[in-house]
């Protein structure tokens with residue numbers, strides 16, 4: 001209840017910022033995208049992680065306003081980088097199943113694209129498998145409409161949720177994100193390697209892109225490359241960074 005009250009002020013008081021974590025092509029190391037991650041700096045209580053406040057925001061309905069802010073800010077920032085002549089990549093925004101369920105994601109995305117002038121091909125939306133549990137008809141309708149606009153969808157935390165594989169056929173998904181829980185012990189645990197390998201193979205057959213999350217060391221990277229995983233993200237490449245830090249990071253790699 002305390003956090004709920006604080007969340008209401010967070011938007012109006014500008015306490016939110018977006019951090020950006022690079023996504024790379026594993027073979028070349030080239031930057032291929034960014035994931036936008038929400039950060040909340042409370043004036044008294046400091047940094048409060050999304051794992052704590054997103055569930056509360058979902059429970060009290062504030063996720064709609066917060067989600068709209070995230071979309072607007074990510075699109076604005078990516079368009080600003082484009083205008084500054086910085087090599088452009090898509091930005092991936094995490095969206096809550098609730099935003100889709102209630103039917104306000106599509107108008108929010110369209111508004112964010114219109115106000116920023118960001119081309120739709122430079123926006124990705126990350127959804128989780130929880131989306132598929134009692135998806136309303138509006139869920140699929142909105143996803144299909146957004147896909148037609150040129151936006152792509154990634155399935156986050158893949159393999160940990162409620163994945164009935166039939167959903168991969170029913171919903172317009174473009175990319176699978178291998179959950180970091182399968183990557184963590186990849187080198188020590190043959191079962192994790194088997195699961196990652198299976199996801200990569202299935203992705204290829206279904207013509208889906210596959211990205212591994214949570215890559216922290218060179219051994220994990222080597223194994224993922226060996227099984228044909230094309231893309232990756234994790235502390236081994238880069239931490240999530242502020243927009244300014246990211247510009248610097250990009251410059252030092254060129």
Ligand code: G
Nearest residue numbers: 036037038049050051054067070094095096
């Ligand atoms: O950045 P961090 O590791 O703390 O993220 C924790 C969780 O919060 C992740 O599951 C991530 O998907 C989620 N998250 C981060 N930013 C957003 C956001 O803008 N919207 C939603 N709905 N979830 C987010």
Ligand code: G
Nearest residue numbers: 037094156157214215216233234235236240
């Ligand atoms: O659920 P989602 O995949 O959106 O969550 C992304 C979260 O994972 C972010 O909060 C980010 O900080 C965290 N993360 C990103 N790379 C790594 C990594 O290499 N190791 C660990 N432990 N966490 C990571």
Ligand code: MN
Nearest residue numbers: 035094126156
């Ligand atoms: Mn994510």
Ligand code: NA
Nearest residue numbers: 156157179213
């Ligand atoms: Na994840």
